[in-house]
Amino acid sequence: MNWGHSIIIVFVLFAIGILTLVTRSMQTRIDMVTPDYYAEELKYQATIDACNNTGQLSAPVRVTQPGDSIEITFPGELKGAPLQGQVHFYRPADSRRDFVLPLLLNASGQLLVSRAQFDRGPYRIKLQWQHDGKDYFQETQFYVQ
Template sequence: MNWGHKIIIVFAVFAAGMLTLVTKSMRTKIDMVTQDYYGEELKYQQVIDGKQNAAGLSAPIMVAQPEEGIMITYPRELLGKTINGRLTFYRPSDAGKDIHLSLQPDPSGHQLINRQLFIKGQYRMKVQWTINDQPFYQEQPIHIH
């Protein structure tokens, strides 16, 4: 085999490799963090204010994983107050597996979430609420096992 044939074989292998890479990259699913990223960016000042307000509480919102499910424990300042807010469990690997719930603490400041809603793996818990028109925001990673 002469050197001309070897060059053609190298180019053919290179072209086949490039086509394989392009095909695989076209089939890869990429989820955005949010579909309305521009609108969320405009509201980000509320998140900054919410983080500052949440830092002023006596304790952060705590997450535990007993056998019954996922237990959310709210700070004592929130007990007995009217809370409007939402709890989001963001799944970075698949936006279709995100979980959105409303904040519904019991009188003792706990909220139990059914474990069946979750798939084992990494989530980012985002808690956003208001009390007397004052925004609060907390975010933390959790691993469901």
């Protein structure tokens, strides 16, 4: 085989490689953090204030994984208090695995979520609640095993 054929083979292999990369990149899912990011940005000062309120609690909200459940434990001063809010489980790798639960605590001030609802991997747990007319917000990075 002469050098002219070798150059043509290299160009053809290069073109096939580029077409493969373009095809794969077009099939990759790209999820935004939130579909209405502009509206969320306008409300960000309220989130900062809610984070400051959370910082004034005696302890942060703890997230643990005992056995086959995810346990979200609120500090002692909120135990038995009427809280209204929600918990958003955000999966950065796949927005189809995101879900939101209402904040319904048991008598011990805990929210238990079955591990069967999660895929193994990283989650951001965003807690938003109201108590005594104040808004609270806490975001926790958590790895589900």
